[in-house]
Amino acid sequence: MSQLENAIAILLQTFDDYAGKEGKKDTLTKREVKTLLEKELLLQEAKNPGEVDKLMKKLDLDGDSEVDFNEFMTLVGCLACAIHFSTI
């Protein structure tokens, strides 16, 4: 498996790991987003419900109060771009 294939496989698995905890298996509930932020990104802000609500609003592009894989990949893209452009 190449680097790129490996990274994509990890993203797919990460999403499935958290989306599978409760509710629909193919979306992240607010609680699953909170857990993902705390565990995967060590974001202390995720302990603040208000902050999670704010991020959910930004991620939840279709307004269904959940984060689907498309919306998750938007988060990943934003994070990766923020890191990339902060290091050049």
Next chain:
Amino acid sequence: MSQLENAIAILLQTFDDYAGKEGKKDTLTKREVKTLLEKELLLQEAKNPGEVDKLMKKLDLDGDSEVDFNEFMTLVGCLACAIHFSTI
């Protein structure tokens, strides 16, 4: 490092590895895109210049004949979504 951090780190490294081969260090030339497609995604179509041109047009959102990190992440997002939604 968490799963998600690891995946993002791999994406950052993969882009840098290929963008660094020629031209500007922070963009992929057409040749670098071709090499990336062949090596990272084992795309046989990448041997066909016409196919690479087609993909470049789709990826090169700002029309500068190169693929920057934003545009690379769009490719990654599309690939990941195609795989995710084909497996549910």
